[in-house]
Amino acid sequence: MSKLFSRHENVLLYFFLLLFSLFAIYYSNTFIITNSLYHNSLSELLEADRIDQMFEMQHKSIWMSYVFVPIFLLIKITLVFTCIYINLFLKNITIDYKRLITVLLTAEFIFILQGLYKIVFFEYIHKPDGIEDLKTVMQFSLLDLVGSVNISEYLHYPLQLMNLFEVAYVLAVSYLLSKEIQQPLQTGLKYVTVAYATGLLLWCVTVIFIQIILG
DSSP, X not given: OGGGGOSHHHHHHHHHHHHHHHHHHHHIIIIISOHHHHHHHHTTTSOHHHHHHHHHHHHHTHHHHHHHHHHHHHXXXXXXXXXXXXXXXXXXXXXXXXXXXXXXXXXXXXXXXXHXXXXXXXXXXXXXXSHHHHHHOOTTBHHHHHOSTTSOGGGHHHHHHSBXXXXXXXXXXXXXXXXXXXXXXXXXXXXXXXXXXXXXXXXXXXXXXXXXXXX
């Protein structure tokens, strides 16, 4: 895996992605997911002492989310890289794998903007009424459009993934890739859409399967 990030440019991009991602997690866990938010969500179900205990347990396990971020980012970049690289290979189009990683890391900053927007949204536009809001409220997504009330909980995550930020990511990767392979944007969009949509579909099916198994 270290070979994939041998270029200075890729290392810096990866570092800044981690930095912004960890900041978003820290800010959310410190200023948005508060003790009062827990009480708002669970006050009708549990006693105050029990809610405080749950909140403390959640805060003690925050370090796991920090550890998971770099692992998740590596896995995601690897999966997207594999799907696109194989698709290009089948089309007899060559590209330096380091340059393709640079393309993917650069486009990944779209999701940093998504995370920052979510912080601004919950801080200044819509204060969450409870923990459930953080799970179901996703601006510019298909879930936000159709609502979560009559939708199976298993479909919440796939519908959240269908959002404008995902579209912007595909467009960004397509544009940068088309520059690298010196092809029109439409060609890059075709290669990326097929590869990314396939990977995203497999990922959604995997997540739904895990949700069903865990119950």
